[in-house]
Amino acid sequence: MILLSNDDGIQAPGLSALCKALKEIDEVMVVAPETEMSAVGHAITLSDPLRVKEFIKDGDFFGYAINGTPADCVKIALNAILDKQPDIIVSGINQGANVGTNLIYSGTVSAATEGTILGIPSIAISFDSFLNTDFSVAAAFAKKVVLQVKEKGLPKGTLLNVNVPDVPADKIEGVEIVPQGKSRVIEKFDKRIDPRQHTYYWQTGEMVMVDEDEGTDCWSVHHNRISITPVQFDLTDYKNIAKIQEWGLNAEGLARDI
């Protein structure tokens, strides 16, 4: 059984397209946020109760809508909803690429991260368009990746982050296994005055290519390639441990300084 989730919400067309494609190869269950949860990062809901609503979409799927984040969905699916563990978790298909530094903001990736932490091989898949709702190429590729993962498994603690460019199938120039790039969104804060004369800000941003050469996820997906990045979540900067050790920080004088 394949568990699907996403961060665009259970009504998102990318989720329907993914569901339709994967139903051809396995039983599918959907547990996804009730509403859009983009840019929630790896948030989990601790201070509010979570509710589980049955959700039926005509001819598409049966599933559960959760008033929480993508990570909540995967946690509650595995701990409280499903009566057996899924073989694979797939999160997506996200409307918009998840590449570069943006991975840390991605709810799509966080559902797959949560699956990986809970020991289930997991895949995040995103489509590099905010407007085009034809997810058919990305869905067809998701099926290929799932079949490979079913056959080969994934290394423990590793998920696959897949990004599909917005071009027709016959214009895709290959599949590249590449590291996460350094590109990031440069944000702007649009300052406005509300009807009660109070100031507020809209946060907006634009993806800006930074230090990007061939051989990164950003470059690949912007050059008509499908990118696949194996992702793990040990954030330790191993190469700088020795450097910080040289500082010789110690706990002396703390009692005096209080």
Next chain:
Amino acid sequence: MILLSNDDGIQAPGLSALCKALKEIDEVMVVAPETEMSAVGHAITLSDPLRVKEFIKDGDFFGYAINGTPADCVKIALNAILDKQPDIIVSGINQGANVGTNLIYSGTVSAATEGTILGIPSIAISFDSFLNTDFSVAAAFAKKVVLQVKEKGLPKGTLLNVNVPDVPADKIEGVEIVPQGKSRVIEKFDKRIDPRQHTYYWQTGEMVMVDEDEGTDCWSVHHNRISITPVQFDLTDYKNIAKIQEWGLNAEGLARDI
């Protein structure tokens, strides 16, 4: 100037303690969430307007409260509130350790991550107690770390994640520069019925030590050491790129499969 933020909210005692300690060595500005934002991960607020409220705490500090996440606070501080860039960003002092796999859920760390992305040397500091509000040892150590970072700088793209054990200063057995461990919260979903007879769930969890040996952040902080982990945010699992490449995934047949 030092910019302070946190995820426990602008009223949290850990933030006041940090502010008090760092005011001794530099000018301090606070931009922090209006309310508690624990476990928000690296969420940013895109779908709602952000509001900035002046916040004055008698004798403690002047700052701004934001109706957003820790990452929002750092972004809006640097892009819209401050008239000069801070030299250092410090996030904390968090009530509760941020170690092991939990780093990905941490709002405290995410403020420091955001600072690092924006090019400012950043430090996250947490105190390993959910109950003890005497942050004096952690605050004194924060001052030591900030003085070091002012003098030595930090490698580009690297932040320091500091965890202080809940013991008196003279019981601290040292400072260890260690990798992030693998321990994680094992969650439970407490199923309840509300007054209208609808089911809801509370998500709770308990930190469980997993595969922890000496020489990880979890082990250190649970053995009366202060842990410092240099953290970066390239999530690529480099060691498995070649393995996934061997699968030979390609884009053939995608057009046929639609």
